[in-house]
Amino acid sequence: MVENIVVGRDKPDMDKYGEVGTAFLGKHIVGKGEDAHLTNPVLMDVTRPHVMLVCGKRGTGKSYSAGIISEEIAVLPPEIRENIAVVMFDTMGIYWSMKHPNERDKDILKEWGLKPSALDAKLFVPKGYVQEYEQAGIAYDSTFNLVCSDLSAQDWVLTFGFSFVDEYGTTIERVMKKLKKKGNYSLQDIIAAIEGDEKTEKRVRDSLVNRFSAAESWGIFDREGTKIEDLVKPGTVSILDISHYIQVSSSWSVRSMLVGLLSRKIYHARSLARKAEELEVMTGETRKTMPMVWIMIDEAHQFLPTDGKTAATEPLLTLVKQGREPGISLLFITQRPNKLHEDALAQSDIILAHRLTSEADLTALRGIMQTYMLDDIQEYINTLPRKKGTAIILDDNSERIYPIQCRPRKSWHAGGSPIAIKDMGILG
Numbered sequence: 206m207v208e209n210i211v212v213g214r215d216k217p218d219m220d221k222y223g224e225v226g227t228a229f230l231g232k233h234i235v236g237k238g239e240d241a242h243l244t245n246p247v248l249m250d251v252t253r254p255h256v257m258l259v260c261g262k263r264g265t266g267k268s269y270s271a272g273i274i275s276e277e278i279a280v281l282p283p284e285i286r287e288n289i290a291v292v293m294f295d296t297m298g299i300y301w302s303m304k305h306p307n308e309r310d311k312d313i314l315k316e317w318g319l320k321p322s323a324l325d326a327k328l329f330v331p332k333g334y335v336q337e338y339e340q341a342g343i344a345y346d347s348t349f350n351l352v353c354s355d356l357s358a359q360d361w362v363l364t365f366g367f368s369f370v371d372e373y374g375t376t377i378e379r380v381m382k383k384l385k386k387k388g389n390y391s392l393q394d395i396i397a398a399i400e401g402d403e404k405t406e407k408r409v410r411d412s413l414v415n416r417f418s419a420a421e422s423w424g425i426f427d428r429e430g431t432k433i434e435d436l437v438k439p440g441t442v443s444i445l446d447i448s449h450y451i452q453v454s455s456s457w458s459v460r461s462m463l464v465g466l467l468s469r470k471i472y473h474a475r476s477l478a479r480k481a482e483e484l485e486v487m488t489g490e491t492r493k494t495m496p497m498v499w500i501m502i503d504e505a506h507q508f509l510p511t512d513g514k515t516a517a518t519e520p521l522l523t524l525v526k527q528g529r530e531p532g533i534s535l536l537f538i539t540q541r542p543n544k545l546h547e548d549a550l551a552q553s554d555i556i557l558a559h560r561l562t563s564e565a566d567l568t569a570l571r572g573i574m575q576t577y578m579l580d581d582i583q584e585y586i587n588t589l590p591r592k593k594g595t596a597i598i599l600d601d602n603s604e605r606i607y608p609i610q611c612r613p614r615k616s617w618h619a620g621g622s623p624i625a626i627k628d629m630g631i632l633g
Contacts, residue, residue, distance in 0.1 A: 228277030261559025298448030302619035333424010505537035
């Protein structure tokens, strides 16, 4: 009988739970080049909090791998699944397709003992972009929007690219301080407050009014925001499509603002839930709480960069450093690990590395893996078969590295490269 390899789970949990609550990632690769073959199934713990890094150059299967983990969480036994939720920040607009079965790869799936199946995910789209989805014929489940008063002066300063000490930043901070006393307020309230701020020069006021007026076109602000409980539901994969903001100037700043605010809200809600869970253990009184959360972020280096700050930097660093206690897992996807904040790299306890060729990116991974490596990381990667979906996985818990072939997706993957040649059954 072939023994399964389990990563991310320590010995006490293995002794107590065995393989219950693990995700099937793929199979261990034994041998090199033409002699390589697949052996032991590779499973990964998803029931404890983790910081996971998925990296690799373009087209090697990073986003595909994140989809696999989402599929696996969605099919956990009900008594476990109800304690976990997934929130995916979709920066490229590709995860909506997971709501459809992967019929095109049904023969490959059969070889793995799997069948095509749609993921029972909930797709959330910005309120201002609903018409685009309807015109494209893509079904969505709900819209999401934010409340202006939930954003701090720092959020706006970073989103607009100002400094905290220049006249723009100080004006925003002064205006926000006044508005906070009034409670809930809208973009129009902010604009009116700036126009009435006599301490600020007219050119600065006009510039800020233009910025906040432009923010109305983002289609995400309302007096009533989406409740975090609607996004973080037990046993549910929630996909937040924030890809549309590529059309907006400073698009990554807008996305960072969204990721930062929602990450703060999730951290706060899970911190309260954790206290309730501890009380339940102490008193035996059942309490309804928010489930543990897996937050998955594509192009993570854009939100948590090595240099500089975004509106998402502080919230994400809080989750990286303190997310374990409230039960929040992070999955960072990037093709540039050297551009990702050093704290995110250092705290990653599971790393799935697809093919990388940039020396800077390899150096970044060497800094994490050097304790466990017998050979250079490039040697590990070079021995992988030249197939999409091959990777090495580092398990910080066991201090071991495994070359693996990720399993095929059961749900449809929309992230592949397009081709001008249509499959019409005429090509050999």
